[in-house]
Amino acid sequence: MTDLPPLGHGGRLTIDLAALRANWRRLSHEAQCPETAAVIKADAYGCGIAEAGPALWREGCWTFFVAHLSEGVRARAALPEAAIYVLNGFPPGSAPAYRESDLRPVLGSIEEVAEWAAANRAEGTTRPAALHVDTGMNRLGLSVAEGLALAGDPVVAQAGIDLLMSHLVSAEVEHDPLTDHQAAEFARVRAAYPGIRASLANSSGDFLASCRADLARPGYALYGGNPRPGHDNPMRPVVRLEATILQVREVAAGETAGYNARWTASGPRRLATLSLGYADGFPRASTGRGEAVVGGVRCPFVGNVSMDLIILDVTGAPAEAAVRGAPATLIGDGLDLDTVGRHAGTIGYEILTGLGRRYARVYRD
Structure with a gap:
């Protein structure tokens, strides 16, 4: 892990x-x-x-x-x-x-x-x-x-x-x-x-x-941004962003999630709440389009991205990976800067330069 x-x-x-x-x-x-x-x-x-x-x-x-x-x-x-x-x-x-x-x-x-x-x-x-x-x-x-x-x-x-x-x-x-x-x-x-x-x-x-x-x-x-859109990225990834799963819950068909109830469960779903939001520089515009990787599986955002929290649908993730205290990857594991930017309706530059100061920053060389 x-x-x-x-x-x-x-x-x-x-x-x-x-x-x-x-x-x-x-x-x-x-x-x-x-x-x-x-x-x-x-x-x-x-x-x-x-x-x-x-x-x-x-x-x-x-x-x-x-x-x-x-x-x-x-x-x-x-x-x-x-x-x-x-x-x-x-x-x-x-x-x-x-x-x-x-x-x-x-x-x-x-x-x-x-x-x-x-x-x-x-x-x-x-x-x-x-x-x-x-x-x-x-x-x-x-x-x-x-x-x-x-x-x-x-x-x-x-x-x-x-x-x-x-x-x-x-x-x-x-x-x-x-x-x-x-x-x-x-x-x-x-x-x-x-x-x-x-x-x-x-x-x-x-x-x-x-x-x-x-x-x-x-x-x-x-x-790590791709200088040649439309081609494989020749650069190595430099940043990796992870957030902690705070809570996991089961919801029934017809239940909603997040502010303004913008998402409705089409069937029984398992939801995980991440300790990260737009106050950390992760765009609210990612609502309904963003993803995070849990246990090697891409899990979609559901509901509005909040100031400090994001909800994921982790129904498809391994049960042992989608648990309280486990990490979810928002940049990395195949979600590169340019992909994350597209999900937010913007560009990787904005994602990268907008990363907030609330994260624990770890430098490796």
């Missing part, structure tokens, strides 16, 4: 750091770039910056990306020697905070470039930064025209631009013409910045020759 969550916790989240490192090696091989970084935003996609970052560093990953300045500060504490880029722009007046933690902003506008360059001049140093040129996402970044016009301007050197990057829109969609368009646009901009490293490939882009550059920056696939 799988280890039970410690007393006081309804769920146990096991994070396999060896699998994380193996995934980084696999993605490095696929990307065929001189360097492969790691995206550790959203608390390393729910796996923990303080644990995932050093594990990847030990494997040979020297460059990391986060979303927010606060994440960068946490990453710096765990990775004192790494290059750490902050993706979500450069808020006005934030240069001192970036410099205090030796973080590199990803600059996405002419104003941001000018402000970072001014901070460098004022300090008498050239702290590095990345330049983000938008090639189709229309979220952050200079336009291609702006990026081309900026090339050769002295402010580029003053801002310490040491990385040119863009963000792929739909690299996971096979043969999407937009990916080819983005790669071509990025190549135009890249040619205007000779001698500056470039980065385009995300997790899915690592598998596309057209997206190769100097630095790959995978995220989701590092943590």
